[in-house]
Amino acid sequence: MEKSRKTNTADAYAVQCGKCFKWRLIPTKEQFEDIRQNFIDDPWACDKNPNVSCDDPGDIEYDTRNVWVIDKPNLPKPPSGVERLLIMRSDYSKMDVNYVMPNGKKLRSSVEVEKFLEAHPEYKDKYSLADFSFTTPKIPPEMIPKDIEPKVPSVRKKQKTKDSQSISEV
DNA sequence: GCCACCGGTGGC
């Protein structure tokens, strides 16, 4: 996923084809969430779209012209009426997950979800804890803009090679 | 007074 400097949230979503490894843009967040929730059992491929094949050029390149963040596969899709927000810290150190409930309340952890459901029994048959995941994507070090100052100069963070690609929000 | 944002840490 690529983040807009303005909104601090993803402004595009892309999935990588399991066969040709090209990246294809997914038009909406909800479609992206649909693909993501079953990604391991049902990996995505270009021909999932009747009008697209691996012979077609990719929609977007994985490079530093955008800030890419690789999402975890198989996150539960937010139930209807609930939106999952993924917010980038201004220093690109990490991301935060918030769930926006139908009444506008934002939840920051599973514990808060639990409390919310207790406090609002009317939602209890509609939503369950399993619908929520606060797992955050990793930010590949090369995606951190060059003009961002490293956080604590005294502490060196070690770079990590991250395997995968698979799913990504841009 | 709220809430978006950030820093710190406990537990794994």
Next chain:
DNA sequence: GCCACCGGTGGC
């Protein structure tokens, strides 16, 4: 060492 979680607070 990582990351899910939460307390604090500055700016509105």
